[in-house]
Amino acid sequence: MLWFIGLGISGPSEISPNTRKIIKNADIVYLETFTSPIPRKYHSEIRAVAGKRLKAAPRWLVEDGKTILAEAKKKKVVMLTYGDPYIATTHIELRTRAELDNIRTRTVHAASAIPSLIGECGLQYYKIGRPVTVMRERQSWNTVYFTIYDNLVRGMHSVLILEYNEDAGFFLDPKEAISGLLSAEEEQRRNVIGGSTFAIVASRIGAKNQGIVGGRLSSLAKMDFGRPPHTIIIPGRMHFTETDALKAFATCVDEPASNSHVKKISDQMLEKYIPKARKALEWVANAFRNDGTMQPIIQNAQLYLDDAEKFQGEGKEELAILSIGYAEGLLDALRLSKGIDPWT
Secondary structure, rough: EEEEEEOOOOOOHHHHHHHHHHHHHOEEEEEEEOOOOOOOHHHHHHHHHHHHEEEOHHHHHHHHOHHHHHHHOOOOOEEOOEEEEOOOHHHHHHHHHHHOOOOOOEEOOOOOOOHHHHHHHHOOOEEEEEEEEEOOOOOHHHHHHHHHHHHHOOOEEEEEEEOEOOOOEOOOOHHHHHHHHHOOOHHHHOOOOOOEEEEOOOOOOOOOOOOEEEEEEHHHHOOOOOOOOOOEOOOOOOHHHHHHHHHHHHHEEEOOOOOOOOOOOHHHHHHHHHHHHHHHHHHHHHOOOOOHHHHHHHHHHHHHHHHHHHHOOOOOHHHHHHHHHHHHHHHHHHHHHHHHOOOO
């Protein structure tokens, strides 16, 4: 038998009597600590319930899973996790392997940090886009950047989970994450992240000393948020009820504001290329206004440009870019065949 039990976000004191009974009756109790740091005082509280049956479960043990599954075939085994057990995909995989191996599994769900911090910040949970983990390594920053981009163009809020490495005793500081995001903007230049971007840093959610601070990234980059864990939220379009709640629940060093300025990359391209192509077409039309053989090419380029604007207005950006590509192709054909350069 293998139990997956969530400890919630407020510590073992919140465990129900029935859950305590399950833990006391277990043969082996594993405490998993690699998905989030667990305060030392919680360890002693858990040990008071589990006694000598309590064992540490580092990442490698859970990911390998063989020892845990072998024990669960013959004994009652409990896996304790911070928050809800199935926020971590590692635990879902372990349960899947258990079920496929005919090992019975049961679950005690609990509050998870992600939905909890959304509520603590006063945001609406159904407006949360795809979450993403921010790692220290530079190569991961573009993935985070474009996840935020995808969420913001849809008006959704972005939850940035900061890297936690139990073995190294490392938790990414919010200031380092902010610096990485600003560096990604300098590289990509898509106007997604900037010093004026409004963000929220939620720290130690569920603990007595939890902290929530909202402000522009330029302001947050100068602050000390104390001990981890921390999570950053980049809001999308905020309803006035969300901004009212945020101001009531959090410390806002700047006035809360939606990040609704982000445009689709396709729209950014079209806004650049359509006027440029129209200017080139006007040059060509004037240069060959008396040449009847050139008129079909000029007219077709004009039609493609008209289609590009029509498709863009209908939200069909892929067709719009395809149309502008055809128009530019015709103009480039004239450039190469006639020795002209309408793009200058």
